[in-house]
Amino acid sequence: MRTALNVLTDELRRLKTTGTKSVSVSEASLVALRAVIRRSSAAVARSNAPAFAAAAISRTAAPVAATAPKSKTGLLPPPPKVVLPDGDKATRWAALLAMVTNDPVGLSHARPGKKVVFGAGNLEAQIMFVGEAPGAEEEIQGEPFVGPEGQLLTKMIGAMGLKRADVYIGNIMNWRPELPLSASGAQVGNRPPTEEEMRYSLPFVRAQIEIVQPAMLVALGSTAAHGLLGFGSFKTLGEVRGKWGEFGGKPLMVTYHPSYLLRPPVDNRKKRLVWEDLLKVMERAVLPISDKQRSFFLEK
Numbered sequence: 140m141r142t143a144l145n146v147l148t149d150e151l152r153r154l155k156t157t158g159t160k161s162v163s164v165s166e167a168s169l170v171a172l173r174a175v176i177r178r179s180s181a182a183v184a185r186s187n188a189p190a191f192a193a194a195a196i197s198r199t200a201a202p203v204a205a206t207a208p209k210s211k212t213g214l215l216p217p218p219p220k221v222v223l224p225d226g227d228k229a230t231r232w233a234a235l236l237a238m239v240t241n242d243p244v245g246l247s248h249a250r251p252g253k254k255v256v257f258g259a260g261n262l263e264a265q266i267m268f269v270g271e272a273p274g275a276e277e278e279i280q281g282e283p284f285v286g287p288e289g290q291l292l293t294k295m296i297g298a299m300g301l302k303r304a305d306v307y308i309g310n311i312m313n314w315r316p317e318l319p320l321s322a323s324g325a326q327v328g329n330r331p332p333t334e335e336e337m338r339y340s341l342p343f344v345r346a347q348i349e350i351v352q353p354a355m356l357v358a359l360g361s362t363a364a365h366g367l368l369g370f371g372s373f374k375t376l377g378e379v380r381g382k383w384g385e386f387g388g389k390p391l392m393v394t395y396h397p398s399y400l401l402r403p404p405v406d407n408r409k410k411r412l413v414w415e416d417l418l419k420v421m422e423r424a425v426l427p428i429s430d431k432q433r434s435f436f437l438e439k
């Protein structure tokens with residue numbers, strides 16, 4: 140069932156790359172397609188029980204995002220309107236988690252057996268990191284930043300004198316952007332989200348910020364920076380990195396994505412650039428900074 144959906148979405152994507160703007164679908168086909176999506180979403184929702192940081196939060200009986208009609212131009216519906224319930228942070232976060240993990244759009248894009256990935260961390264965090272989208276390890280575990288880039292991010296947070304549990308970590312997008320599958324049925328590699336995918340997911344990012352109310356945001360990499368600062372607001376990340384911007388009324392520091400630091404050449408020059416951005420974050424957050432921390436990655 141989901142294989143058929145994947146074949147269909149891959150074909151639509153292919154047509155889009157050839158310049159096709161619309162395809163005509165008969166009413167009977169639409170009815171059949173909706174039924175498949177409904178059954179598929181329910182099946183994935185049942186298998187989509189991620190181990191989130193705030194595991195004690197109930198995931199039941201929460202409202203779902205308002206379902207919007209299909210957009211005429213894109214492959215995704217217009218961005219969802221997220222309405223959060225009243226209540227404390229944990230209640231509102233649990234409701235949002237349920238919206239995201241039950242959203243039929245996200246579920247229809249998650250590969251069979253893989254998870255939609257929602258933000259995780261401390262709901263009282265001062266600092267919220269925003270990455271790009273889940274990768275291979277994240278869509279298995281249902282947690283953001285748990286693969287190699289996540290392990291490096293955890294070290295970066297540690298270098299700041301914090302633990303992962305002190306901060307909140309989210310992504311611009313909640314499902315792994317799809318690429319055609321290899322012969323073995325696996326997705327090899329990642330692609331950055333399209334602007335349409337980011338626009339669809341942004342209301343969920345805003346809602347997480349509304350709930351957590353961090354004192355500041357850190358955008359990791361170009362995709363997160365474009366999503367938060369505005370599409371087309373800069374050409375190269377160098378233009379905006381290391382400077383304070385703003386998103387949703389919160390100060391926003393832009394830095395490189397951990398994947399940039401993992402890519403050869405792996406050297407202290409790149410690490411120092413990121414570290415200087417994080418020092419600015421630490422200063423703003425009034426975190427203690429030792430002389431040793433100030434001099435991290437200065438040697439060649």
Ligand code: URA
Pocket residue numbers: 270271272273274277282283284285286288289310
């Ligand atoms: N890269 C990201 O941007 N986010 C993740 O969750 C993992 C890798």
